[in-house]
Structure formats: structure tokens, C-alpha cells
Amino acid sequence: IRALPGGTYRAADVLEGDGVTDADIPVEVAVTVDGAAIDVDFAGTADQVDGNLNAPFSVAKSAVYFVVRAVTDPDIPPNHGCYEPVSISAPEGSLLDPRPPAAVVGGNVETSQRVADVTLAALAAAVPDAVxxxxxxxxxxxxxxxxxxxxxxxxxxxxxxxxxxxxxxxxxxxxxxxxxxxxxxxxxxxxxxxxxxxxxxxxxxxxxxxxxxxxxxxxxxxxxxxxxxxxxxxxxxxxxxxxxxxxxxxxxxxxxxxxxxxxxxxxxxxxxxxxxxxxxxxx
Structure with missing residues (x-):
């Protein structure tokens, strides 16, 4: 992580409706690299939806951890120490930290993809040779x-x-x-x-x-x-x-x-x- 250039990098994308309505669902991220730490903030992401694209916060975290490992050291064995320098936040009641009884089956298979997409897109500005x-x-x-x-x-x-x-x-x-x-x-x-x-x-x-x-x-x-x-x-x-x-x-x-x-x-x-x-x- 220390090898990444410091700064805040942003990206945004959408999901194409939740199956109940056809309206785009925004997913936004700000990734801040500060020394040996990374902060990933999903403020600006849509509120939880009526359809099944809500992702439990654990799913969002998994997608972020995947990206951080991919752009730093993909070969390091996954362990708690890998993720200690990575802080992740999403608004409570949002698409990425929904309140019960939100439907979540699509969060694992589709919303996780968009979380990975926007996090990679943000880091592309920092490490274009790794993304x-x-x-x-x-x-x-x-x-x-x-x-x-x-x-x-x-x-x-x-x-x-x-x-x-x-x-x-x-x-x-x-x-x-x-x-x-x-x-x-x-x-x-x-x-x-x-x-x-x-x-x-x-x-x-x-x-x-x-x-x-x-x-x-x-x-x-x-x-x-x-x-x-x-x-x-x-x-x-x-x-x-x-x-x-x-x-x-x-x-x-x-x-x-x-x-x-x-x-x-x-x-x-x-x-x-x-x-x-x-x-x-x-x-």
C-alpha cells in the first residue's frame, strides 16, 4: 500500500434497475490512500432498493478487499493482516449496508461486481499499470x-x-x-x-x-x-x-x-x- 501514490481517487457507475423499477441505481466511491492505509467510502451510493440488488456490508467489503489485493500483491495469502490497513464505510440503509428486511440475493452476484468496478476505476488513476x-x-x-x-x-x-x-x-x-x-x-x-x-x-x-x-x-x-x-x-x-x-x-x-x-x-x-x-x- 505504501507504494501507491497518496491522494483521493473517485469513481461512479450504476446498476440498471432493481427489477421493480428500471431507474439507474448510483454506486459512488472515494478511495483515499494515506501512507500504509486505504480508506474506501461509498457516500453518495443509492439508498437500499425494493428489489433484490441490496448487498450486505460484508459483500461490499469482500469486493473491496479483492480489489486492494489485486492492485497491490495478488499472491499474498488472504488473512486478517492483509485487511487491517483497509477501512471501508457505506451509509447505513444504503444499497451497500441495507437494513432488514431488504432483499439481498442479487447483491452477491451483481452489486458486488459494480463495487469492484468502481473501486478499480478509482484506483486506475493512482496505478494505471496495475488496473x-x-x-x-x-x-x-x-x-x-x-x-x-x-x-x-x-x-x-x-x-x-x-x-x-x-x-x-x-x-x-x-x-x-x-x-x-x-x-x-x-x-x-x-x-x-x-x-x-x-x-x-x-x-x-x-x-x-x-x-x-x-x-x-x-x-x-x-x-x-x-x-x-x-x-x-x-x-x-x-x-x-x-x-x-x-x-x-x-x-x-x-x-x-x-x-x-x-x-x-x-x-x-x-x-x-x-x-x-x-x-x-x-x-
């Missing part, structure tokens, strides 16, 4: 379940990693605060009434620049039983940001039988319906 451009910034949560309770399928879908200071961003990977793996096509089709029609990288979805952003993914499924499709996604109207003059990554898209579906949606579908998720590219 990538914006990654896909979402886990592209997809749930498909039949109406009789016979099956429920849940997956997260990879996308583009941001362009790095010395090389291109990685294609088709989970970014930031994630720990999920690829679902093999053979396993999916054996266990569920689902058929994978397409699973491919999205050409030209990474932002152009000296080091381009990683490519997103297109995953298209046919649902072979009457079912409900639920989506909890981001970066459908606010693109992953480029850095140092590089271009933004491509927006993600959700399609059901070729028709656009919002970032957060729950739709009843008939057997034979196709669901396409096109994930964002990196900036």
Missing part, C-alpha cells in the same frame, strides 16, 4: 424451471475481461467477484429438458484499443418443456468502460425467440422457445 479496463461487470444469471416443480436449472455465463495494461483481455471468462465454472453442454442436455443450440465467443464484442477487451459469449438454449425463464443481468445499457482512451466493450443482450428482454425479467415460455444470452465484452 485493467472494465470487465463484463455481471454474472448473467439465468434460471429456467418448469411450472410443475420437476426441474430447476441455474447458471451464470462468462463474458469479456477488460483489456490489460500489457495484453488483451481474456475471452469468455468470469470476471471479478465470481467463483462459478462453465456448465458442460453434455451434462446440461443429459440432466435437463434443454438443448444448446449455440455456445460461442461474440466476434468484435471487446472494446478496441492498444490491448482490446476480451470477447463476450453467445449462449442459445431451446427449452423443451413449458417453463419460466428468469434473468438477473447487467451491462445491457451501460457498457463496460474502456480505459486510457480505449473503447468500451459491447453491451449484453437477452433475447427470447429473438425478441429483446430486459436485464431483469421473469417470463413464462412454451416448449420449443429459444433463449439467447449475449454477454458483454470487456472494455
Amino acid at each position: 485493467p479496463a472494465g470487465g463484463q461487470g455481471t454474472m448473467n444469471n439465468l434460471i429456467i424451471g418448469d411450472r410443475g416443480g420437476e426441474f430447476t436449472y441455474y447458471e451464470t455465463i462468462a463474458g469479456g475481461f477488460g483489456g490489460r495494461p500489457t495484453k488483451d483481455g481474456m475471452d469468455g471468462v468470469q470476471v471479478g467477484m465470481t467463483n462459478t465454472l462453465n456448465t458442460p453442454v453434455e451434462a446440461l442436455e443429459t440432466a435437463y429438458p434443454l438443448r444448446v443450440e449455440r455456445y460461442a465467443l461474440r466476434p468484435s464484442s471487446g472494446g478496441d484499443g492498444r490491448h482490446r477487451g476480451g470477447l463476450g459469449i453467445e449462449r442459445t438454449l431451446t427449452v423443451e418443456a413449458d417453463a419460466t425463464v428468469s434473468l438477473l443481468t447487467e451491462r445491457r445499457r451501460t457498457a463496460p468502460r474502456g480505459l486510457a482512451g480505449g473503447e468500451d466493450g459491447a453491451l449484453g443482450e437477452n433475447l427470447i425467440d429473438g425478441e429483446a428482454v430486459p436485464a431483469k425479467a421473469s417470463v413464462d415460455v412454451a416448449a420449443g422457445t429459444t433463449v439467447s444470452i449475449r454477454t458483454p465484452g470487456g472494455g
Whole structure:
């Protein structure tokens, strides 16, 4: 931490509605580096919301710790001593420190992504050689379940990693605060009434620049039983940001039988319906 230049660095971004309303939800951060200490303050972040994007404060802290380790010493074993110099605050009753009975399931998978995004963006001004451009910034949560309770399928879908200071961003990977793996096509089709029609990288979805952003993914499924499709996604109207003059990554898209579906949606579908998720590219 002492190697970081002192000062206060700020960044802001949004989440694209909470599933109850479509209004943008601001996430703001000020990161102050002072000697061997870092203070991360989320004042200005939105109040808690009616939908499920509220993040317990522990989730916000985890995302910040991830970023601090990534830009200082990613190889140091995680331990209490790593985090002792890092102080984190968020307004009580806000998106990042909600009061019960706030819904929080999306906070872990989506809001944590935006916390990491804004903290990295703030520190990019301090250590540009250690911070990538914006990654896909979402886990592209997809749930498909039949109406009789016979099956429920849940997956997260990879996308583009941001362009790095010395090389291109990685294609088709989970970014930031994630720990999920690829679902093999053979396993999916054996266990569920689902058929994978397409699973491919999205050409030209990474932002152009000296080091381009990683490519997103297109995953298209046919649902072979009457079912409900639920989506909890981001970066459908606010693109992953480029850095140092590089271009933004491509927006993600959700399609059901070729028709656009919002970032957060729950739709009843008939057997034979196709669901396409096109994930964002990196900036």
C-alpha cells in the first residue's frame, strides 16, 4: 500500500434497475490512500432498493478487499493482516449496508461486481499499470424451471475481461467477484429438458484499443418443456468502460425467440422457445 501514490481517487457507475423499477441505481466511491492505509467510502451510493440488488456490508467489503489485493500483491495469502490497513464505510440503509428486511440475493452476484468496478476505476488513476479496463461487470444469471416443480436449472455465463495494461483481455471468462465454472453442454442436455443450440465467443464484442477487451459469449438454449425463464443481468445499457482512451466493450443482450428482454425479467415460455444470452465484452 505504501507504494501507491497518496491522494483521493473517485469513481461512479450504476446498476440498471432493481427489477421493480428500471431507474439507474448510483454506486459512488472515494478511495483515499494515506501512507500504509486505504480508506474506501461509498457516500453518495443509492439508498437500499425494493428489489433484490441490496448487498450486505460484508459483500461490499469482500469486493473491496479483492480489489486492494489485486492492485497491490495478488499472491499474498488472504488473512486478517492483509485487511487491517483497509477501512471501508457505506451509509447505513444504503444499497451497500441495507437494513432488514431488504432483499439481498442479487447483491452477491451483481452489486458486488459494480463495487469492484468502481473501486478499480478509482484506483486506475493512482496505478494505471496495475488496473485493467472494465470487465463484463455481471454474472448473467439465468434460471429456467418448469411450472410443475420437476426441474430447476441455474447458471451464470462468462463474458469479456477488460483489456490489460500489457495484453488483451481474456475471452469468455468470469470476471471479478465470481467463483462459478462453465456448465458442460453434455451434462446440461443429459440432466435437463434443454438443448444448446449455440455456445460461442461474440466476434468484435471487446472494446478496441492498444490491448482490446476480451470477447463476450453467445449462449442459445431451446427449452423443451413449458417453463419460466428468469434473468438477473447487467451491462445491457451501460457498457463496460474502456480505459486510457480505449473503447468500451459491447453491451449484453437477452433475447427470447429473438425478441429483446430486459436485464431483469421473469417470463413464462412454451416448449420449443429459444433463449439467447449475449454477454458483454470487456472494455
